[in-house]
Amino acid sequence: MKIGLYIVSSILFIIAVAVATYLINPGSYSFDILDIHLPKIPVAVWVALPVALLAIFSVIHMAFYGAKVFFANKKWRSDANKLEEGIYWSLIKEPTTITYYHPEIEKSASLLSFSTIEPKEEQSEQSSRLSSKLKDVLNVIYKIRKGEYVDLKKEKFAKHLSPDNEIVIENEINRLNHDPKYALKILDFKDRYDERVINLALDKLVETQDFYTIKKYGKEIGKERFFKLLQRVEKGEDIGFSKDMLRSFLEFYTL
Structure with missing residues (x-):
């Protein structure tokens, strides 16, 4: 029973006891306690008074244990939210240390502080039961897996990801x-970028740009990519090749 409803019910019960007693015995009564003379008050009040005291103490008892349960549940909810945070950080490959209120949870959940989670292929039925926060990050992971580019800034967690993060x-x-x-x-x-991204950028540069653009990065592309660039010339692509351009590139390499 809710404490508010209990208080109202108790008050109504006390009134009912007082009224019923008054109808049976409308008289008044007085007595002494430890040489203290108590005032003469209606019998109905004397009968209702113990009931009222019992109701007051029971309300205090309910309030105390209700507050105790409330704060216990609050800690459990807090741990549930922290567990969600731990899963979130592990999903985005940035595991972090999180402290839990309950040792029972921390014994298992602390594994997330040094582990990452690799979700299987997209499972719409199972993922539908997840929180919106976890569903959002899973959707991003699945899109990237499919080869899509996702603007992580718009997804509001780019700032949490380091440059060497596998998702990035x-x-x-x-x-x-x-x-x-x-x-x-x-x-x-x-x-700002991982070495693997830089190497692919150099590959794309050689595959798509002309000599004038690539010249700025001539030393970085290396001999092997330079030979691939020459293969484009052999195929008849007009990418600004000339003897002078060739000499300028050869200065970067020891053939």
């Missing part, structure tokens, strides 16, 4: 595959 690397590779011109930005800010 795979997403950058997807972007390069969809937009080879993105390679120029990567090569201009190499310190």
Whole structure:
């Protein structure tokens, strides 16, 4: 029973006891306790008074244990939210240490602080029961797996991901595959990207750009990519090849 309903019911019961007693005995009564003379009050009040005291103490008892249960449940809800956070961080390959209120949960959930979660293929039926936060991050992971590029800033968790995060690397590779011109930005800010992304950017540069654009990165592309560039010339592509351009590139390499 809710405490508010219990209080109202108790008050009504006390009134009913007092009224019933008054109808039976409308008189008054007084007595002494430890030489203290108590005032003369209706018998109905004397009868209702113990009932009222019992109701008051029972309300205090209910309030105490109700508060105890409330705070216990609050800790469980907090741990449930923390567990969701732990799963979230492990899904995005950035496991972090989280402290739980209950040792029973921490004994198992602490594994997430140094582990990552690799979800299987998309399971719409099972994932429908997840929280919206976990569903959102799973949708991003599945899109990237399929080769799509996802704007992680719009998804509001890009700031949580380090440059060497596997999700970030795979997403950058997807972007390069969809937009080879993105390679120029990567090569201009190499310190922001993983080595695998930089190497793919150099490959895309050699596959899609002309000599004039590539010349800026001539030393970085290396001899093997330079030979691939020459293969494009052999195939008849007009990419600005000339003897002077060839000499400028050869200065970068020891053949």
